[in-house]
Amino acid sequence: MRAAYASDPAQSRGREFPLEAALARGPRSQFQRDRDRIVHSIAFRRLRHKTQVFVAPDGDHYRVRLTHSLEVAQIGRVIARALGLDEDLTEALCLAHDIGHPPFGHAGEDALNAALERHGGFDHNAQSLRILMRIESPYCEHDGLNLSWEVLEGLAKHNGPVGMVNWALAELDAAYPLDLTTWPSLEAQVAAIADDIAYDNHDIDDGLRAGFLELDELLTLDSVADQWRAIERKFPAAPQDRRLRELVRSQIGWMVNDVIAETNARAQGMDCADDVRAAGQATCVFSTGLAAHERRLKRFMYDRLYHHPQQLQTAERARAVTAELFAAYAQDPALMEGGWVSRLPSDEPHRSRHIADYIAGMTDRFAIASHAAIYGRTPEGLRNV
Numbered sequence: 275m276r277a278a279y280a281s282d283p284a285q286s287r288g289r290e291f292p293l294e295a296a297l298a299r300g301p302r303s304q305f306q307r308d309r310d311r312i313v314h315s316i317a318f319r320r321l322r323h324k325t326q327v328f329v330a331p332d333g334d335h336y337r338v339r340l341t342h343s344l345e346v347a348q349i350g351r352v353i354a355r356a357l358g359l360d361e362d363l364t365e366a367l368c369l370a371h372d373i374g375h376p377p378f379g380h381a382g383e384d385a386l387n388a389a390l391e392r393h394g395g396f397d398h399n400a401q402s403l404r405i406l407m408r409i410e411s412p413y414c415e416h417d418g419l420n421l422s423w424e425v426l427e428g429l430a431k432h433n434g435p436v437g438m439v440n441w442a443l444a445e446l447d448a449a450y451p452l453d454l455t456t457w458p459s460l461e462a463q464v465a466a467i468a469d470d471i472a473y474d475n476h477d478i479d480d481g482l483r484a485g486f487l488e489l490d491e492l493l494t495l496d497s498v499a500d501q502w503r504a505i506e507r508k509f510p511a512a513p514q515d516r517r518l519r520e521l522v523r524s525q526i527g528w529m530v531n532d533v534i535a536e537t538n539a540r541a542q543g544m545d546c547a548d549d550v551r552a553a554g555q556a557t558c559v560f561s562t563g564l565a566a567h568e569r570r571l572k573r574f575m576y577d578r579l580y581h582h583p584q585q586l587q588t589a590e591r592a593r594a595v596t597a598e599l600f601a602a603y604a605q606d607p608a609l610m611e612g613g614w615v616s617r618l619p620s621d622e623p624h625r626s627r628h629i630a631d632y633i634a635g636m637t638d639r640f641a642i643a644s645h646a647a648i649y650g651r652t653p654e655g656l657r658n659v
């Protein structure tokens with residue numbers, strides 16, 4: 275049953291470019307249409323070759339941004355349904371939340387941010403909106419996918435109210451105001467916490483698979499050790515790899531149930547979606563106990579996996595490759611493919627931002643191939659799994 279504080283597609287604030295009446299009356303709700311526009315986008319398909327944790331992994335079982343986004347959507351839908359929220363809006367937000375990531379994940383983002391230092395910097399969340407509102411343009415009548423206000427609002431405020439507004443977001447917000455200073459809908463808050471639940475857990479799985487993490491190290495975290503002991507008691511004879519899958523599954527279940535209970539309690543008395551926006555604080559959160567565990571887990575993952583010496587080395591290489599691509603296109607824009615050369619603005623900051631848009635849209639493998647074509651050798655030291 276739809277909760278009073280759920281977003282209602284029939285009450286959507288609309289789109290930047292109004293839909294033809296015939297389209298608006300079709301069989302799908304507005305948020306269903308948004309979800310479908312995202313699934314059919316090129317930017318979404320490119321996520322299959324974008325870094326989650328490991329750059330261009332050779333192993334088929336590692337997460338990439340696409341499989342991560344699908345896992346986020348699965349978790350988001352479970353939470354949304356339990357809370358009576360709009361599942362289509364939640365799913366649209368989960369599927370689109372990483373669309374602005376450049377190649378090589380955070381390393382690529384750091385390099386583009388440095389390249390645009392004098393031109394306002396680069397931020398993957400703002401870039402998601404730039405892609406969806408301006409860059410990917412499958413329609414004849416306007417630029418962008420022309421998504422509902424609620425989807426754009428949720429993406430812009432993936433991390434809550436926006437304090438420091440990046441230039442890209444400022445530009446889009448000026449054209450189509452997104453109320454950046456309030457909290458977003460509960461659907462957006464669910465998508466954000468589903469993102470954390472998904473990567474907190476699948477990165478354990480991938481870290482163990484890659485040999486960057488060891489089970490003994492993980493068991494130094496009390497809550498993980500408790501769950502592991504329960505699994506050992508329940509399945510004393512099961513092979514280790516299955517028990518590890520049970521561990522990840524058990525932790526996801528624990529987190530999901532905790533979020534549902536805590537959010538349910540906090541949302542009591544809210545009568546509409548705008549009550550969530552006006553709450554002045556997050557409504558969809560972990561309980562205090564689980565939040566403390568999750569912080570410890572994240573710290574552990576940064577120390578042992580994301581900032582593992584081998585990962586830092588790869589990141590250094592990825593930053594260099596991205597910076598070298600930027601330098602090459604800045605010096606000779608004709609190296610860019612397709613219509614990117616003919617659309618190149620002549621003035622700054624627009625010229626540099628255009629080049630950053632071109633690079634940010636690349637998959638890991640396209641960036642590696644482009645670098646190889648320009649510099650005459652395949653960049654080394656990027657892959658480690």
Ligand SMILES: Nc1nc2c(ncn2[C@H]2C[C@H](O)[C@@H](COP(=O)(O)OP(=O)(O)OP(=O)(O)O)O2)c(=O)[nH]1
Pocket residue numbers: 326327328372379380399432433469473477580581585589
């Ligand atoms: N290899 C590597 N992976 C990282 C690093 N920092 C984060 N990650 C991975 C861990 C997660 O799978 C994922 C989390 O980053 P996201 O950009 O998806 O979320 P984050 O919370 O940083 O930002 P967001 O919520 O999107 O504003 O990226 C890093 O320094 N190196």
